Amino acid sequence: MILDSKIPAGPLEEKWTKHKFNSKLVNPANKRKYDVIVVGTGLAGASAAASLAELGYNVKAFCFQDSPRRAHSIAAQGGINAAKNYQNDGDSIFRLFYDTIKGGDYRSREANVYRLAQVSVNIIDQCVAQGVPFAREYGGLLANRSFGGAQVSRTFYARGQTGQQLLLGAYSALSRQVANGKVKLFPRTEMMDLVMVDGHARGIVTRNLITGAVETHAAHAVLLCTGGYGNVFFLSTNAMGSNVTAAWRAHKKGALFANPCFTQIHPTCIPVSGDHQSKLTLMSESLRNDGRVWVPKTVETAEKLRKKQIKPADIKEDDRDYFLERKYPSFGNLVPRDVASRNAKYVCDEGRGVNETGEAVFLDFRDAIARDSEDTIRARYGNLFDMYQQITGENPYKTPMMIYPAVHYTMGGLWVDYNLMTNIPGLYALGEANFSDHGANRLGASALMQGLADGYFVVPYTIGDYLAQTPPKKVDESHPAFAEAVDKVKGGINQLLNIKGSKTVDHFHKRLGKIMWNECGMARTAEGLKEAKKAIKALKKEFWSDVKVLGENEELNQSLEKANRVADFIELGELMIDDALNRNESCGGHFREEYQTPEGEALRDDENYAYVAAWKFMGEDQEEELVKEPLEFENVKLTQRSYK
Amino acid sequence: MKLTLKIWRQKNASDKGGFATYPVDGISTDMSFLEMLDVLNEELTEKGEDPVHFDHDCREGICGMCSLYINGNPHGPLQTTTCQLHMRSFSDGETITIEPWRAKAFPVVKDLVVNRSAFDRIIQAGGYVSVNTGGVPDANEIPIPKTIADEAFDAATCIGCGACVAACKNASAMLFTSAKISQLALLPQGKVERKTRAEKMIAQMDSEGFGACTNTGACAAECPKGISLTNIARMNREYFSAVVSSDNM
Known part of the structure; x- marks a missing residue:
């Protein structure tokens, strides 16, 4: 399998502009014939759903919380970077690009990161126009502060609640489109599977968390904006409900999962x-x-x-x-x-x-x-x-x-090309859910930037190119692929409810977290990882034979929700370990004790590991296959980070 | 710590519901209130009893998902969210009564979980600036005095938890609605639509079944984010000037 990142040719500075021009457009009258599903309503999801609806597409937006405003982007504190150079201190698009590539320890794509730096300036304009109350100087202009990994002040902020204010801005734009009838909102609804028709993503299966109803939704494209998977460690700064289920189930349908071991x-x-x-x-x-x-x-x-x-x-x-x-x-x-x-x-x-x-x-x-x-x-x-x-x-x-x-934070995620499309046509991943722009380590104040860049300014362009080549005919929900997916989801739920074992879901989640934290956390060794893999395999077996999930499907059942998520975390945990074992180098947040400089710092191996490790699901309990996307650096020089 | 919990149990929206009493033991003062409920739920699950359902997500006081009426106060004895309330605020041997938000516009879903979608619909009625993505002016082309920006920020920190409604004898949503109206009325970006916004959001608020303002200020006293009553005054002014002036003013 060969991965095509679809990075446009030409000089770095011109790639995005040229690519936008070369992308096909859907004419305004035709946009209303296309349906788009957006899963997750954090910064990436809310901004994408609002922007696509404004363009004229019909959007269905899903979140597991009781309101889209509660997505975990809301908890981000520090700020959002943008190369505005309002402080006249030497910032530029190239400097933000360079800092992000270096901060990520040279494990991200130049073209994506450069585009991120380019659109960063538009994000601030957009948010201010929405009424986001950023911090200001006495002269009435926007204030900035400095942040780790940068020598300029480029971080915009709203006290210690920047994520909240940005999310409420995107939520207000989304709410406006709900009122306009262009977005249909599905709160307390969780995606349980992806539906594919003829190799293209054409819908999802969801569970209504109040009634337990398993339902299908069809569309011409599906956007996963479902955040990161830090809760695989049980204890993390993520919200309690943050989970990998949507991304993981897409992975099991064929979407590659990239750099899963890169966690911050x-x-x-x-x-x-x-x-x-x-x-x-x-x-x-x-x-x-x-x-x-x-x-x-x-x-x-x-x-x-x-x-x-x-x-x-x-x-x-x-x-x-x-x-x-x-x-x-x-x-x-x-x-x-x-x-x-x-x-x-x-x-x-x-x-x-x-x-x-x-x-x-x-x-x-x-x-x-x-x-x-x-x-x-x-x-x-x-x-x-x-x-x-x-x-x-x-x-x-x-x-x-x-x-x-x-x-x-998790830098890894679903593999996407330059268009933010996964290797499954019609399936996109935005924000923390993709493996994206942060390489092996994310700089502070860059997560908010990436989520909004993807949703406001990247996917509204790139999705047009795909949809223009897709017939606008309604997707037929009576296609057998929908019924099959529903059966599988219902089967999985019944299986969990019928185990009637002796240990709670949290019991398993905590044990998984301990394994991951001890062996796949801040420092990793080949030996420890191999032991952890065995332990996780055993844990998976025990989970599926001894977990205790009370109640039934046809009601609000928080134990069942958790059980579904933990089942996926266990499988993801094993893949993270495979990835950490495969990467025989240290870089950014991935520190293998065998690979360090004499001073004890991370030692990269650019000759052998300057690639994105994308993993392909090969079937239940099978080893996943590694697909490599080589990283090419034409504009920055790879150096050893030193802070002595 | 040893505690007695009196918790509202209600199977679903149509069930009548009632209190059930549970003893819990071995509670550390360092636990958050929700972690104490986690302990209870693990015990209940092990015994084969349905765990108590409650809403929660970020557990750091910002998402607004957690609720709970604790000993008669929304979010308990401190002016904070339930997830930021710790057991050191209670004493050994105490009986704690835990109920869902009580408001007609917030119907109970199950146990302590309520439906707050009415808040979303109020925002949908006009809690935004009507700008599309792209084609907006440079961020620094709109200078805003720092004092105004700070005041707008204070109003914008509302987390939409609903404690204001739960605290109010009339279950009024004035504090919630006014916080958004206020934020956008203060900022130049929001001034263009201020009249229609105030009218539409207040109409939606009324149609959801929230009550009228009691003027007692219980909402602001219980608000975990300290949203000020001044916002209600500003909303009233916005509303009156909207209804008495012509559309072109």
Whole structure:
């Protein structure tokens, strides 16, 4: 199988413009003859659904939440990048492109990333026109701030709630099209399978989460905007409902899954406090601008801390190890996310963790408060300190914060070409659901940018090229492919309900999470991954023979919803492990301990692994087949990242 | 901690529903309120009893999906969302009463889950600026005074959870509706449609069966995001100026 990325020829700067001109158009009168399904209503889904409806297509939009406004894009805090150069500090489209390629450790496509940087400027215009209340300067113009991995200030923000404001903007555009009758909304409806007719995506099977009704929906194209799969780790900063089911079931219908092992672990999260924990909370990494990360120098002192025999303040300066400042004198506490996370893990593995579970390091503001005053620190981080205190019950002005890394974002996803179409004609993947533009590591404030770029400015152009070549005849829902898919979905549901085993769905999900976190998390080894693969295979078998799902299909049944999702997470987990085992190098968020520089940094192997690893489903319990898409770099020079 | 939970159980929309009492033990003060319910649900499932259904998603106080009337207060004793409420706010041995939002416009779906689609329909009636994707001016061509932008932002932080409705004796949706009207009336982008927006959104709000304002301010007192009553005053002004002026003013 050969993957055609459909990257247009010509100079980087002209590719997108030329491609738009060369794409076929659907004339305005014909657009109303085409139906498009959009699954997911986060930034990518809501913006795509609204934009396509504005163009005249008939859109059906689906989300599992009770309202499209609740999609997890809403929780993004920091901001959105755009190469506006409003600050006159040397930003440009090329610089945003370069920073993103480098930040991704050279594992993304030049052409896609360049286009992302190009349309980033349009996104800000669009959002402002919708009434998104971005932060402003006293002169009335937009404010910017700087963010990790960049030397310019290009991040637009709305206090610590940028994702919320952008999503509500896209939701308002979507709502307007619902009122216009161009979008039909299906809340509390979950996609259960993809329907293919003659090799093309032509519809989906859904489950109504209130009534349990399994239904079909036909269309000329299907867009999956279903987010990432961080919940495979059970504990993550994702919402409880975030899941991989739509993408995974499309994968099992033939869509390739690319770079599944590329996950981002965020260094500044509130540590796990016990087994009851259901979710992890992120705190903006801006805290590392003033906080100093440390643990005690010795295991003995750490043990006393854990037993609460001493307090952090009792530990003398000489007995503290500011390990990031020690190892990376020039970047100090501001090293990139992957480096900061990994080093926190190392010191905790050594037994120097500082909370009861042994998995936490200090983020200390003592020196910043002494230097700048408590009021200054409060003005900078007040809302984050309050949030920390609300969750932990501790006052971070008086005692150091405790932090630990947590799963935050998944760079991998469904493989797409330059048009954002998967290898299944008519099936598109947008936003975090595709493998896209972030390579092996995503820069801060780039997820919002990508979701909106895909939905507002890329897919409205590229879908026309496909639909113009598709006859506008209504898709026939009486085609046997629909009935077959429905039978399969119903069969799967019945199977789950009839196991009547002894262990809850969460029990399995937690065990899966532990395997993934320990062996396929911040640091990975071939040996550990092989063990994990065995463990997951066994877990899958046990799940399908001993899971306990109460109730019936024909009602609101949250256990059944979870069971469907966890079943898919287990299978995805195994593929992530295959991918991590295959990639015999370290890059970005993927750190294989066997492949590191003498200083302990990620060691890439550009000669053998400068490719996208796309995986093809070969049948239940079969090994998946690896299909490689080579990455070619014509405009940037590949270098070793160093933060010493 | 040991607690007694009195929880509203209702099989579906047509079921009458009633309270059931459950003891829970071994609850840590570090747990969030929803994690405490997770513990109960694991126990119920193991015993073969139907777990208590409740809405939740982000569990970081921003998606607006969680609800719950706890001891008579929407989102419990603190001015926060239920997912950000921790068990240290309760004491050992306490009895906690948990109910769904009570409002005609928010019918119960099951147990503690209600249908809040009425809020979506209010936004669909006019909670937007009518611009299509593309063809908009450069973002900095619309200067907006910082104070105005900040005030619009404060109104825009509404998470649509419905606590305002649940807190109100009349189950009024004035605070929710006014937050959106206010945000867009303050900003130059939204001024073009301000009259029709106020009229349409308020008409939709009324048709959904939400009650009239009590003027007691319970909504703002319980709002987890601190949406201010000023927004209701601004909405009223928008509405009156819309109905008494001509279309060209």
